[in-house]
Amino acid sequence: MTELLTPEIRKTSHWSAIWILPLLALLIGLWLLWRAFSEAGVEIRVQFADGEGIQVNKTQVMHKGIAVGRVIDLHVSENLQGVEATVEINREAREYLSRDTRFWLVKPRVSLAGVTGLETLVSGIYIAIDPVKGDLHREFQALREPPPLSDRLPGLHFTLKAERLGSLEQGSPVYYRQIQVGQVKNYRLAEDQRTVELQIYIEEPYAPLVRKHTRFWNAGGLTFSGGLSGFKLRTESLVSLATGGIAFATPEHRADSPPTDPALPFRLYDDYESAEAGLKVMLKLRDVAGLQAGRTPVMYNGVQVGTLKKIDMGRDFAQPVAELTMDPRTEELLLASSEFWMVKPSISLAGISGLEALVQGNYLAVRFGKQGSPGREFNILAKAPPLNIDAPGVHLVLSAPRLGSLEIGSPLLYRQMRVGSVQSYELSRDRQQVLIGVHIEAQHAGLINASTRFWNASGVRLKGGLGGIDLHSESLQTLLLGGIALDTPDPQARPLAPGQRVRLFDDEQQALSRGQVLELSLPRGDGLQEGTPLRYRGLQIGHVEQVELSGDLEQVLLRVRVEQAGERIARVGSRFWVVRPQLGLVRSEHLDTLISGPYLEVQPAVRPGPVQTRFTVEEQAPNAVQREAGLPLVLSTPRRGSLKAGVAVTYREMPVGKVTRVELGPRADRVLVHILIEPRYAPLVRGGSRFWNASGIGVEVGLLKGAQIRTESLEALLEGGIAFATPEEPRPVQPGQTFALFEQPEEEWLQWAPHITLKP
Secondary structure, three states: OOOOOOOOOOOOOOOOHHHHHHHHHHHHHHHHHHHHHHHOOEEEEEEEOOOOOOOOOOOEEEEOOEEEEEEEEEEEOOOOOOEEEEEEEOHHHHHHEOOOOEEEEEOOEEEOOEEEOOOHHHHOOEEEEEOEOOOOOOEEEOEOOOOOOOOOOOEEEEEEEEOOOOOOOOOOEEEEOOEEEEEEEEEEEOOOOOOEEEEEEEEHHHHHHOEOOOEEEEOOOOEEEEEOOEEEEEOOOHHHHHHOOEEEEOOHHHOOOOEOOOOOOEEEEOOHHHHHOOEEEEEEOOOOOOOOOOOOEEEEOOEEEEEEEEEEOOOOOOOOEEEEEEOHHHOOOOEOOOEEEEEOOEEEOOEEEOHHHHHHOOEEEEEOOOOOOEOOEEEOOOOOOOOOOOOOEEEEEEEEOOOOOOOOOOEEEEOOEEEEEEEEEEEOOOOOOEEEEEEEEHHHHHHOOOOOEEEEOOOOEEEEEOOEEEEEOOOHHHHHHOOEEEEOOOOOOOOOOOOOEEEEEOOHHHHHOOOEEEEEEEOOOOOOOOOOEEEEOOEEEEEEEEEEEOOOOOOEEEEEEEOOOHHHHOEOOOEEEEEOOEOOOOOOEOOOHHHHOOEEEEEOOOOOOOEOOEEEEEOOOOOOHHHOOOEEEEEEEOOOOOOOOOOEEEEOOEEEEEEEEEEEOOOOOOEEEEEEEOHHHHHHOOOOOEEEEOOOOEEEEEOOOEEEEEOOOHHHHHHOEEEEEOOOOOOOOOOOOEEEEEOOOOHHHHHOOOOOOOOO
């Protein structure tokens, strides 16, 4: 049997080389964990309006062309108003994720000003970041548009104020002598919401070009101006024509202008011309007729010194205010005593002046003041200021009830030759007259003395009737421009004192008229006025010079000048009445007064009597029956009906006489109708004649014979009348004999048919 060996037992170590691998793996893992932690980015959330073009794990966050993060998640926001992107930003950019940091999406943009974001066509859309150092912030709202240039960019940053934006936009160029030296950074509506503020950036090399008195204007689009002398087209550059732009320059007379203060805003003018006339002046207007904002010029002695920029009617449209831009060279001339007024185009036989104003409308004129403090606010004058009153010659004041078409500069004419002009006009202190200052040139001063008569020669005087029309004008020049004519009947009369007030007559007839002056009174003056003619047998022998009320307001007083037969008419027994049109379906009279108006008629005294200059105008023409031949009769009736003077008296529907007048009887119980039968038909009236009222329509109705309608004639139906019938009897009648006037005839009267021989 074999003897078993005893084993040798040795104690081994607890460490084994196999543990190196797990330890090594652990160290590597810890190192990777530390590296992952140390290099891990910062997760933030950015809100976008939409997620078009954004891709998870592809869309990067770029700053100056270097990736600083990427989108790791994208989903719709909780309010469904946009999308929310989870962005991981590199750890080294952590301290730049402050509240003021801005993000925006960069896409390719094509415009007339250029192409931006072109690199995204290859690399795809990316998110741009404008980092601002500060405390960590994790929630951001992306901008809809790229932000403007940073204020930290070297160069000049300042503000322009404009009335409207026009075609300008972010990135629009800024030019100096057609060289781009900057751009528009941004724009916004000002706090007053009436102007637009534009943030401007000028590159550093060109910053010294902007001085304190530099002027900026909108160079976008076309500037077009034209007139009869030609047209002018202006644009800064083709780019500004398409996209808009701003240009600037410093006026030559401001070459020593100091550097600008960037904190002070500049004004942006609408165009180049406005910038050249950049002094702002406010002018309160009376009306805006013929004025056009941006076109109406301001003229001084024929030279344009400004432009009307805009008109503000105010909240209640009661006080229009014009903003003028004046030439900078007028700055020292615009004193508080300066005067502005509106000028209209002028036409004369010598030619046409102010032709530009004739085409473009009224314009503004200015007369610079000689004393006072500088002014920028003025009130427009109601009319042109007086001309130079120191000019040699004769200066007079004419008084008239109305101005007519007279204007400053209207001519004074002697035998249609210009000898002076109108200098000024204004209301008198009592506001009842217009005072017109006139100047007679020195070489014609000898024409004026106490006998000189002045009259308004403006326009056209028209007189007409059914017989014809009379048209009169002093001259074509006064027809167009207005004017004053004068005549001096007595060259040896005493001279007039300088500034003496003289009456201005309405026309030549009044100024040079001679004759007898009468005063007429009547209850009403309907249609009567100055110039109303006084006629006798159809011929004008005078006219009304003045119409006024009496002191007790009960009568109308007429002052009438009788130029022919005045001595015969100004006598006791002369009678006056007003002739007016009478219209009727059967008879109409005095139709010429429909055109010429009513006139006065006179019947001179039959026998010359004592002189009389005051008369009362009668309501109608005086009765001439006493001088007319015929048989006068009187008809008695209970009431007048439609009878009146002038209606016909008929026999067998043939007119044989007329009613001369109607009056109450002596006891007022009857109406007496006076008629006159013509001489040839006087034998028709006999003692048994019956008279009846033929006016209107007679109607008889019976059950058996029906209705019968009877009327004498259409004339009697419309105007009224009297008819009569005569039986077979020889009794003659006496002039003035009275008959009864019946309401209607009897059947027997209508059957009478006597044989009566009429007078030849």
